[in-house]
Amino acid sequence: MAPQTMFEKIWNRHVVAEEQGELLLYVDRALIHEGSSHAFAALAAHGRTVSRPDQVFAFNDHYVPTSGRDKGVDGIAIPEIRNMVLKLAANAKEHGITLFGIDHPQQGILHIVPPEQGITQPGLFIVGADSHTSTHGAFGCLSFGVGASEMMHVMATQTIWQRKPKTMQIVVDGMTGFGVCAKDVILAIISQIGAGGATGHVIEYAGAAIRAMSMEARMTVCNMSIEAGGRAGMIAPDETTFAYMANRPYAPQAKAWDDALALWRVLPSDAGAAFDRIVQIDGTQIAPMVTWGTSPEQALPITGQVPDPRDATDPTKAAEIRAALDYMALDAGTQLSDIPVDRVFIGSCTNSRIEDLRAAAAVAQRGRAKVTAWVVPGSRTVQRQGEAEGLDRIFKAAGFEWRDPGCSLCTAINGDQLQPGERCASTSNRNFRGRQGTGGRTHLVSPAMAAAAALTGRLTDVRQLPGK
């Protein structure tokens, strides 16, 4: 048999039927959140039920508040937001779906909780009602986001119609330097291939720098595959993956663990497997990154300057830069490390895992926040672990706010949002216009860089930050 990529192995195992090149695939897990109300409305309108409720998992994350949670759902002052939280709970109950609800001891973001719980496993095909479902590919599974109509179809049939995407391998060789982390690696990749660079492709990340990453770091990389246009990102499972999986609540146990391992070990791409496109990145050349514009592709090393539209080679590119600078209220040529910030946000499905909070705390303990800085753990599990390690005390002592888990200021629909004109150094994934609140301005950075920006009140090269 011809050598196969990991993607092809997983894809082929899930094919149920084919119609003129469109394939009906079996879905292992479906992940939903409050925004799946449209999918439930479509189910109800057609009088349909959920086919396999034990394979659907629901999460209160997008609309939950990140303070005042002791009052539960009653603590949500705005009726429309409270209603979204209640509606998901009602739909989960009606259809027999497992809910990680607002009061659940393992509540958290739909891309943080399933890996923690072992719901995410190598070899699976996972579909989520959210574009950052690409995160789960860090375990060597195929995982991507869909809209409401496709989620309705998945819930009604546990299958989905798809055309086979192309494959892209991104090889990051050469170890990254001091102060450079997974967020910088993925921002560097996006700035190189573009926000549409992987459109139509499933990305497999490989190379020494990826192999050396923890599961948390791998999830950060796969998470932002969608910001490069790729629906899915994947990393071959290895001993790091298996060590993370062991003894998770939903992970296989005893003999089943051995059976699962046997299946997982043969998942990595075969030697000589062909990809439609291969991109090489030199890890040693990656610096801490920061976005300056309104697309994630508009990113540069923190040592750089705000681009000048007059330097652009064609008028279209110049217009793009001009529009971005206009929205971001930045002058061409400004040193990126001279840009002042009003707010700092450490959180989101990109960067709210325990390692992210440890990296931010290590920086935070070197000073005191000059601007409002929030730390929003990705889940109750992360929050409890952070508190057990004393991270909450470090953050509070440095003047940061330690909040309760949810999507918070990344998607800005739970009431947490920037005011018009406010500028935020954020560990989230999207610097789109208005993403963090109407008129808000976002600079995407790593957790360590975000903490550094909090201490200085401006975008800062964490490598240059003086010690305490």
Add this chain to the structure above:
Amino acid sequence: MTMQAFTTLNAVAAPLDEPNIDTNQLCPTRFNKVPRGPAHARILFHDRRFNVDGSEKEHLLNVEPYSGAGILVADRNFGCGSSRESAVYALFEFGIRCVIAPSFGDIFANNCGKNGLLPVVLPEATVAAMRAQLRTHPGAKITVDLHTQTVTDAAGESHSFDIHPVRRKCLLEGLDDVARTQQYRERVDAFEADYRAERPWLYRRAS
């Protein structure tokens, strides 16, 4: 069950020069909780079309002839970002039935096809020329024919486009996928039985 079919369309086309228009622009996140309906017409590009006090900003889609546009001619990577289908509801309720662009966000393009809205991919130079043509002839109409898979621009020139035969059929007939999938029920059941036997640990509750 059906969605609105797409066959042919002759409509005013609006040129949008900006690349990487994300779904946050098409439908700002705070409107995601609005149930699908006519209210989505005003939600389209809301924060670019309206001030905080609700008054109109200067925007192409706020003025004649583009306030009645049925087609958008856009730039690369249109509809990138979030998977929110409300971005498609907003376009649809505004009256847009077809978006022509050099490339689309994958999830957005899929969402269009499930809601009777046709995403047409044409080469970057062709789309740029079309936008230039529309700027010199504001209000010009474009014809899109899904039967013949052609776009006829304002100058009368035809451009053919690709679409997967199954997606084409679904749009032409307004078919819903679930009904199609039901025909495969037995195969899904057989697949499941085999698959579950291979990985029984996937179907137990947490320990």
